[in-house]
Amino acid sequence: MRHTISILVENKFGVLARIAGLFSGRGFNIETLNVGPMLDDKLSRITATIIGDDAALDQAIKQVYKLVNVVEVTEFSSGQATERELVMIKVTASAGQRSEVMQICDIFRAKIIDVAQDTLNIEMTGNANKVKAFLNLIEPYGVVEMSRTGNLALKRG
Numbered sequence: 001m002r003h004t005i006s007i008l009v010e011n012k013f014g015v016l017a018r019i020a021g022l023f024s025g026r027g028f029n030i031e032t033l034n035v036g037p038m039l040d041d042k043l044s045r046i047t048a049t050i051i052g053d054d055a056a057l058d059q060a061i062k063q064v065y066k067l068v069n070v071v072e073v074t075e076f077s078s079g080q081a082t083e084r085e086l087v088m089i090k091v092t093a094s095a096g097q098r099s100e101v102m103q104i105c106d107i108f109r110a111k112i113i114d115v116a117q118d119t120l121n122i123e124m125t126g127n128a129n130k131v132k133a134f135l136n137l138i139e140p141y142g143v144v145e146m147s148r149t150g151n152l153a154l155k156r157g
Contacts, residue, residue: 004076007046010069028052032150049151081153092142
């Protein structure tokens with residue numbers, strides 16, 4: 001089962017390695033991982049999408065809480081959070097194909113952020129299903145390069 005976890009930590013070296021090691025040491029696959037500083041540079045938020053069973057995850061979360069630099073841990077159940085990903089993709093697009101690619105971008109509210117003679121760089125945000133649908137439609141044009149953030153989440157309400 002897929003779980004999204006948000007961990008607020010002190011912004012110190014080695015914290016991410018200890019948390020990632022804890023999950024991988026217990027047999028969890030970390031599907032996505034994002035880390036970024038908060039407004040106050042003393043804290044960072046780690047957002048991880050982890051695959052594993054519920055009982056083992058509860059045990060792992062209890063152990064994460066015990067780590068010295070961990071301030072708060074939140075596990076989002078389905079529907080409890082707003083989730084988004086960012087994907088940046090370079091697509092081959094001849095002059096004849098550009099209008100088709102631009103129409104796909106309009107449908108998904110994606111932005112063309114760079115134009116070259118034979119390629120377009122596109123940025124798109126959305127939930128995982130929206131990103132997957134966008135990639136399925138854009139793939140036939142020829143993906144040259146892609147970078148994807150993985151999941152970010154905030155609690156609703």
